[in-house]
Each structure stands twice: as C-alpha cells, then as structure tokens.
Amino acid sequence: MGYFGNAIVITKSDTIDGLPAWEFMNQTGSLGKYLAGSVIYVGDSDGTKDVNVIIAGTANPVVGDGVLFQNLNNGDVLPVKVDYVLSTSTTAADFVAMRNET
DSSP states (O other): OOSSEEEEEEEOOEEEEEEEEOOOOOOSOOOSSSSSEEEEEOOOOOEEEEEEEETOOSHHHHHOOOOOOOOOOOOTTTTTTTEESTTTTTOOOOOEEEEEEO
C-alpha cells in the first residue's frame, strides 16, 4: 500500500457535489465530499461493518453506482481508490481518507 502524504477524517454522505474534500485541491473555502481517488481506512471498532463507495473515475456518479464492501473490520483499508463514501447501506462510522498530493 505504501505511505501517503495527506490524510483527513471524513464522514459518510450521499451528497455527490464534485467539490474536492482536500484543501490542496480546493481553493474555494468550502470543502466538498469529492475524495478524488483516495484510499479509505475504516476505523470502526464495533464488530464488522459495511461501507458503500463510489469507485474513482465513475462517470456522472449517482448513489445507485455505489459498490458495497461487506464485513469489514477495524483497521481495514479498501482495496480500491474512492471518490465518495456513501451513507446509504454504510454501517461503519469512522473513516480516514488518504492520498498523495498530485
């Protein structure tokens, strides 16, 4: 997996806004939910959880495009790059998004 130069705590949301969640990508002063191909760490410690995400590069994403990863444990890292962590069908609550500046 390697090392990452940036990490932020994120919350799940069904808002698909295209506005970057990363300050180095977004100079508007209003951060959005777009994770721009980030790697997601699941830090939920209460049993196994599910996480519904939109995979990086999905064209014209909508909530229905979500891919559900099931039975994740505390400390798991999703094996895909992610643009959005959705509320719908997600039972985990604690997330860290990681990526290198590009």
